[in-house]
Amino acid sequence: xxxxxxxxxxxxxxxxxxxxxxxxxxxxxxxxxxxxxxxxxxxxxxxxxxxxxxxxxxxxxxxxxxxxxxxxxxxxxxxxxxxxxxxxxxxxxxxxxxxxxxxxxxxxxxxxxxxxxxxxxxxxxxxxxxxxxxxxxxxxxxxxxxxxxxxxxxxxxxxxxxxxxxxxxxxxxxxxxxxxxxxxxxxxxxxxxxxxxxxxx
Numbered sequence: 001x002x003x004x005x006x007x008x009x010x011x012x013x014x015x016x017x018x019x020x021x022x023x024x025x026x027x028x029x030x031x032x033x034x035x036x037x038x039x040x041x042x043x044x045x046x047x048x049x050x051x052x053x054x055x056x057x058x059x060x061x062x063x064x065x066x067x068x069x070x071x072x073x074x075x076x077x078x079x080x081x082x083x084x085x086x087x088x089x090x091x092x093x094x095x096x097x098x099x100x101x102x103x104x105x106x107x108x109x110x111x112x113x114x115x116x117x118x119x120x121x122x123x124x125x126x127x128x129x130x131x132x133x134x135x136x137x138x139x140x141x142x143x144x145x146x147x148x149x150x151x152x153x154x155x156x157x158x159x160x161x162x163x164x165x166x167x168x169x170x171x172x173x174x175x176x177x178x179x180x181x182x183x184x185x186x187x188x189x190x191x192x193x194x195x196x197x198x199x200x201x
Contacts, residue, residue, distance in 0.1 A: 005158055008151075008154055008155060008158060009126060009155055009158035009159050009162055010126045010129045010130060010133075010155040010158075010159055011126070011129065012122045012123065012125045012126030012129065012159045012162070012163070013126065013158070013159065013162060015122050016119060016122050016123065016126075016159075016162045016163060016166055019115045019118065019119050019122070019166050019170075020165075020166045022111065022115060023112055023115040023116075023166065023169070023170040023173070026108040026109075026111060026112045026115075027112065027169075027170075027173045027177075029108065030107075030108055030109070030112075030177050031177075033105075034105065034177065034180055034181065034184065036184070037070075038070060038071070039070055039071045039072065039105075039184050039188070040070060040071070040072045040184070040187060040188060040191070041064075041068050041070040041072060041073060043064055043068070044061070044064060044065060044068060044070070044072050044073060044076065044191070045072070045191060047060060047061045047064060048061065048191050048194055048195055049194075051195075051198060058080075058198075058199065061076065061195070062076075062080050065077050065080070071101055071105075071184075071188065072188050072191060072192075074097070074101065075094060075097065075098060075101070075188060075191075075192050076192070076195065078093065078094050078097045079094055079192065079195055079196060079199065082094070083199060087196065087199075087200040090196065090199075090200075091196060094192060094196075098185075098188075098189075098192075102181070102185060105181050105184070105185075106178075106181060109174060109177060109178065112170055112173065112174045112177070113174050115166070115167075115170045116167050116170035116171040116174055117167075119163045119164075119166040119167035119170065120163045120164060120167045121163070122159075122163050123159050123160045123161070123162055123163015123164060123166075123167075124159075124160070124163065125159070126155065126156065126158070126159020126160065126162070126163065127156040127157075127159050127160045128156075129155065129156075129159070130152045130153065130154070130155030130156025130157070130158075130159060131152060131156055132152070133151060133152035133155060134149060134151075134152025134153055134156070135152070136152075137149050137151065137152055
């Protein structure tokens, strides 16, 4: 059942509700997909950290990455797939794949950014709509009927608050997810650089 205050917030409440649903869905989905265990497998990082420049260990890592579903596993497979190339060609090939992977990791963040930016504007639209109703009520009924006048004020305040309630968590989540992706990418870059350095010794 929709609460009464939602209806009293005016037409801006409906797009704000849609923004809140979309934003929440993106936040939950990205938090789930960006878990470290889905990006960097502990087994792979342990092998890379301990791996000396020997072919046997390269084969062990190659076998592990072949059945690994994480992003780091995908990058390691790409490195071994291009290992017959010169180092700079391998690096370019891996960088190309990494850009695609980062694009997948950032999926939905543009929409979340739009939610964070547009929600205060929708709240402002509701504020303007409430003020228009206020002046219309004053023009029609004068100042002698507070109940009529308060309708426009209540709509303006509810819409403003709703816009901020949607925008602030969306903005915080966007900044958090962007930073999380940056840290994960830096960590994967370290492991891939270490592997490339050992492959081409």
